Amino acid sequence: MDWLQFYFDRLLQAFYALRDNRLRSVLSVLGIAVGIAAVMAVGAVSKGGSYLVFSELETFGLNSVWVYRDRNDKDPNRRVRKGTGLDNYDYYAMKETCCSAMDKLTPMVFSRERSIIQTGNRYSNARISGVNSDYLDINNDHIIYGRNFRPLDIKRRRASAVIGPTVVEDLFGKGSNPIGKDIRIGIRRFTVVGVLEEKSRDFLASIGSSGGQDANNRILIPFTLYQQMNGSKAINFFQLKARSLEEADLLSIQVKAFLERRNGKNYKYKTDTMATYIGTADRILSGVAMIGVIAASISLLVGGLGIMNIMSTSVLERTREIGLRKAIGASQADILMQFLLEAIVISTLGGIIGLILGAGSSIILAMVTGFPLTPTPLVIIIALVVSIIVGIASGFLPARRASRLHPVEALRYE
Amino acid sequence: MISLHNIHKSYYMGDVTVPVLNGIDLSIDNGEFVAIMGPSGSGKTTLLNIIGCLDSIDVGEYSLAGEKINTLDDKSMARIRSQHIGFVFQLFNLIPRISARRNIELPMIYANVNKADRYSRTTTVLERVGLSDRATHVPTQLSGGQQQRVAIARALVNNPDLLVVDEPTGSLDSKNGKEIMQLFGRLNADGVTIVMVTHENDIAACAQRQVHLLDGKIDQDTA
Ligand SMILES: Nc1ncnc2c1ncn2[C@@H]1O[C@H](COP(=O)(O)OP(=O)(O)O)[C@@H](O)[C@H]1O
Ligand SMILES: [Mg+2]
Numbered sequence: 109m110d111w112l113q114f115y116f117d118r119l120l121q122a123f124y125a126l127r128d129n130r131l132r133s134v135l136s137v138l139g140i141a142v143g144i145a146a147v148m149a150v151g152a153v154s155k156g157g158s159y160l161v162f163s164e165l166e167t168f169g170l171n172s173v174w175v176y177r178d179r180n181d182k183d184p185n186r187r188v189r190k191g192t193g194l195d196n197y198d199y200y201a202m203k204e205t206c207c208s209a210m211d212k213l214t215p216m217v218f219s220r221e222r223s224i225i226q227t228g229n230r231y232s233n234a235r236i237s238g239v240n241s242d243y244l245d246i247n248n249d250h251i252i253y254g255r256n257f258r259p260l261d262i263k264r265r266r267a268s269a270v271i272g273p274t275v276v277e278d279l280f281g282k283g284s285n286p287i288g289k290d291i292r293i294g295i296r297r298f299t300v301v302g303v304l305e306e307k308s309r310d311f312l313a314s315i316g317s318s319g320g321q322d323a324n325n326r327i328l329i330p331f332t333l334y335q336q337m338n339g340s341k342a343i344n345f346f347q348l349k350a351r352s353l354e355e356a357d358l359l360s361i362q363v364k365a366f367l368e369r370r371n372g373k374n375y376k377y378k379t380d381t382m383a384t385y386i387g388t389a390d391r392i393l394s395g396v397a398m399i400g401v402i403a404a405s406i407s408l409l410v411g412g413l414g415i416m417n418i419m420s421t422s423v424l425e426r427t428r429e430i431g432l433r434k435a436i437g438a439s440q441a442d443i444l445m446q447f448l449l450e451a452i453v454i455s456t457l458g459g460i461i462g463l464i465l466g467a468g469s470s471i472i473l474a475m476v477t478g479f480p481l482t483p484t485p486l487v488i489i490i491a492l493v494v495s496i497i498v499g500i501a502s503g504f505l506p507a508r509r510a511s512r513l514h515p516v517e518a519l520r521y522e
Numbered sequence: 523m524i525s526l527h528n529i530h531k532s533y534y535m536g537d538v539t540v541p542v543l544n545g546i547d548l549s550i551d552n553g554e555f556v557a558i559m560g561p562s563g564s565g566k567t568t569l570l571n572i573i574g575c576l577d578s579i580d581v582g583e584y585s586l587a588g589e590k591i592n593t594l595d596d597k598s599m600a601r602i603r604s605q606h607i608g609f610v611f612q613l614f615n616l617i618p619r620i621s622a623r624r625n626i627e628l629p630m631i632y633a634n635v636n637k638a639d640r641y642s643r644t645t646t647v648l649e650r651v652g653l654s655d656r657a658t659h660v661p662t663q664l665s666g667g668q669q670q671r672v673a674i675a676r677a678l679v680n681n682p683d684l685l686v687v688d689e690p691t692g693s694l695d696s697k698n699g700k701e702i703m704q705l706f707g708r709l710n711a712d713g714v715t716i717v718m719v720t721h722e723n724d725i726a727a728c729a730q731r732q733v734h735l736l737d738g739k740i741d742q743d744t745a
Contacts, residue, residue, distance in 0.1 A: 110634070117631045128619050432615040435576055436676065437604025437632035439597050516577045519611070 122449040129422065133454060136414045140458025140498060141465060143408030144491050148466025149473075150404040151487070154397030156479035161389055165382065167307045167323060169247045171211070171353055172382040173360045175367065176345035181376035193375035194343040196335075198367060202346070206366040209359035212242040212349040217331040219338050223294035225279075225327065232278040234271070234327045236293065238334030244270075244304075246349040254287040254302035257330060261301075265333040269293075270302040274325040291327075296337065298329060356383040408494070411458065412502040415451050419506035423447065430510050431518025444511035451503020452496055459495025463488060523683065523715060524550040524573060529582035531568055531738075542568045544738035546582070550717060552683075555710040557726035558719045560735035566719040567688055569735065573717055574609060574686035575602045587683055604633045608677030612689035614669045616661040622648070622672045623657045629680050647675040651705060667698030674705065678714070685709070687718040691725055703728045 126133040177193030199215050217238030225232040237243075241257040244250070251270070261268050269291060271279075280286045286300045307323040335341055350359040360379035367377045423430070430443055438446075473479070529546040532539050542565040550556055558566050571577040572584065575591055576599075584591040587606055594602070603609075608629075616625050623644050630640045648654050651671040661669055670690060677685055687706070691699030707728060710716050720726050734742035 110636075113636060114634065121631070124620055124624075428615065429617055432611075432617070433628070433632075434600065435574070435603060435609045435615075436629040437600055437680070439600035439632075441597070442600070442632055516571050519576075519615070 118445060118449055119453070121446055122453045125422070125426075125446075125450055126453060129418075132418050132421075136411070136418050136454050137458045137461065139411035139414040140408070140455050140495055141411075141462035143404070143411040143498075144459050144462025144495060145465035145469065146404035146407045147401060147494075148462070148487065148491065149469045150400040151397070152466075152470035152473055154393065154400055156473060156477055158390070158393040158397070159479045160477075161393060162386070164309050165386055165389060167248055167309060168382055168385075169347075169349060170382055170386070171350040171356055172246060173348045173350055173356055173363065174345055174380045175348065175360070175363050175377055176379075178376040178378040181374075189374055192342045192344050193371060193377070194346065194367075195341045196343065198370060199343060199346070201370065202363070202366065207348075207359055207362040209350050209355040209362055210348055211351045212246050214240045214243040214246055214347050215331045215343040216345050216347055217334045217338070217342070218344050219334065225275075225291060225293050227279040227289070227291050230279050232275050232291075232325075232327075234275045234278075234325045235322075236327045236329060236334070238331030239328050240331060242349075243328060243347070246347055249307070250305040251302045252305045253285055254300070256302055257328075262330045262332055265330055265336060267296060267298045267333060268301040268330065269298040270304060270328040271300055272304045272322075272324045272326040273306045274322065275327055276303055293327070293329070294337070304328075350381075353383055356381040408498060412455075412498045415454055415499065415502040416506060418454075419447060419451055419503050420509075422450070423506045423510040426510075427513065427518050427521040430513050431515045431521070434513075434515035435519065440511040443513075444507050447507030447510050448500060448503045451507065452499035455495045455499030455502070456492065459492050459498075462495070463491045466491070523552045523587055524548070524717075525583075525585050526573070527583045529569075529572065529584065530580045531565075531572065531577070532580055542738055543572075543579075546738075546740060548733065548740065548743075550715065553710070553713055553715055554731060555706070555716045555729045556718070556731045556733060557729035558717065558733050558735060559721060559723075559726050560741070562721065564735040565738045566721075566735055570686055570688055570717065570719045573684075574607050575599050576609075600632075604629065604680060606683045608680065608682040608685045610670070610673050610677050610685065610687040610690050612692040614661070614666075614673045614693070616669055616672055616676075618661055621658045621660055622653065622664070622675075625661070625672055626676045626679050629676060633680055635680075643679055644675075647679045650678065650709075651675045665698070666694050667701060670694060670698070670702055671705065674702075674709075678709070683715060685714055685716045685718075687716060689720055690718065691720070691722070699725070 181189075194215075199213075202213055215238070219236065223236070225234060225236075240262050241259055244256050254270075257268065257270065260266070271286070271291070276282075276284065276286055279291055280289065286303065289300050290297050291300060292298075304324070304326065309323050331343070346363075348359060348363060350356040360381050364377050364379050367375075433443060526546055526548040529543050530541075531543040532541045534540075546569060558569060560566050568577065572579055575586065579592055582592070586602065589602065591599075591602070617628070626644045626647060627640050630643065635643070644657070645654070648657055651674050653668060653671050653675065656664060656668060661672070664672065690702055690706070694702060703725060706716055706718070716729070718729060726732050732742075732744045733740055
């Protein structure tokens with residue numbers, strides 16, 4: 109307990125000294141508080157931002173892998189071949205024998221021409237995709253009314269459609285239930301069997317990368333029927349789901365190798381994985397966060413310089429006191445510790461207040477935006493450790509100058 | 523108790539050397555009350571600071587209570603000041619805005635005295651200097667004489683072997699000055715060794731022994 113008494117006594121001395129200069133102490137405490145709060149707020153904002161981006165990226169299906177023809181491929185005679193390089197034979201072969209890392213697979217079929225989509229006198233400009241019954245699972249899509257395609261719908265080319273909420277609004281009116289009703293695509297009639305749950309890609313859309321389409325303005329139909337309407341067995345690309353996020357890269361290697369073994373004489377293939385997109389997004393976001401934190405750290409640095417300034421002034425003003433303390437038995441180490449403690453008390457108080465301000469603003473931000481942004485114990489520990497370090501760093505030079513004052517000269521100082 | 527031999531001390535201001543002490547030999551025994559006198563600038567304070575282990579010497583030997591001082595580092599000098607010496611200054615040098623009791627406790631904090639002992643020892647020295655009823659007053663609430671008593675209590679609180687006193691009445695009126703000198707007389711009668719600098723004859727007369735400095739040398743010693 110002796111050492112506790114030792115530090116308690118010295119801490120009290122620091123409090124007395126700071127109390128002597130109340131206004132100055134309060135100002136420098138605030139300087140640190142603002143710095144800590146700024147760093148925390150920036151951290152919270154960037155954490156919120158990455159939460160937003162990742163939750164939107166998730167709507168593409170985290171484990172997704174896309175495989176499509178590499179348009180730069182050329183045959184040995186350097187003639188460019190036509191076509192998508194993918195067809196139903198590839199699909200059935202992939203389903204049977206491809207790829208240990210593959211969980212699910214859907215062909216994606218599109219049309220060059222835009223068909224008119226209508227019900228009565230209402231029209232839709234939705235994008236039509238030909239898919240199979242695994243599409244929804246792969247894309248993290250959920251049905252709110254009706255049902256998904258059944259394998260038999262695909263096999264028998266049944267004229268059924270799963271549509272997004274914007275399509276419902278355009279063709280049937282907001283909030284109505286269109287299950288069992290008909291829509292016309294070109295000259296054909298489709299029965300609506302399911303409605304997709306609303307998906308938010310507002311943020312990605314706002315930066316121009318919503319994956320090329322509005323997620324809520326989609327019409328899904330059996331790819332087999334779409335091929336028949338197109339008069340072609342071509343498949344534009346495949347979307348696959350890896351068994352896990354970790355196996356996404358393996359799957360993209362496996363599927364590329366599989367397809368090139370089958371068709372390599374004519375075509376080469378390329379793959380994309382959600383994992384690489386997420387990696388890229390992660391790098392960009394942490395870069396942005398880093399810049400923000402650096403900017404906020406500058407205000408912390410200014411707070412530290414504030415402490416250094418008032419400690420220097422204090423050392424000068426208390427020169428005689430320092431001489432006196434040495435005369436009555438204080439060593440250099442005692443004086444060094446005294447002034448360091450004063451700086452640390454300032455910065456730690458600032459850290460605590462900044463923590464409260466920063467936590468408060470994060471919580472308000474969380475309520476306004478809906479991101480989960482509760483400050484963690486780790487953040488609290490880091491904020492306190494950082495403030496103590498700022499205190500030591502900014503108090504050290506003035507404290508060392510105080511400790512090295514010659515007692516006689518200090519006592520003589522006017 | 524104090525033995526100074528051939529002490530030289532100069533101050534250096536840029537290229538200029540200002541010699542202050544030019545070969546001081548002085549011995550002081552336990553229980554003595556010595557006044558160091560001399561004209562202003564004769565080196566009295568410089569000599570006193572050396573005796574108080576606050577300043578270093580250029581040439582010579584100094585031993586205090588059997589310990590050789592001239593070779594010690596900062597930490598050991600601080601320890602000696604803490605254990606063996608009590609300082610009293612002309613300008614009191616109390617820390618403003620903390621109470622008399624907290625001022626008196628300071629030397630014990632540096633000597634790592636525990637809290638309970640600090641309290642009782644402070645009470646005892648406050649009684650000894652006649653200020654028991656002023657313990658919670660801050661310096662600005664005390665008269666000059668009372669402030670100097672607090673400073674003396676602070677100097678006494680670690681039970682030093684030696685009181686080192688520089689012009690203790692220089693900031694006081696003659697009545698308060700007299701009372702302070704009576705206090706020193708009583709402390710000396712209780713066995714405290716005192717070395718006091720003054721340039722006033724009637725103050726010096728309170729001591730048993732007078733040492734006169736002139737041009738950095740001892741000119742006259744009544745011992
Ligand atoms: N830090 C210093 N630098 C230069 N000269 C000094 C310093 N301290 C004291 N002196 C000079 O040393 C001489 C003795 O000073 P001091 O011991 O204070 O004399 P006294 O106490 O007898 O008046 C004086 O001439 C003073 O100007
Ligand atoms: Mg003097």
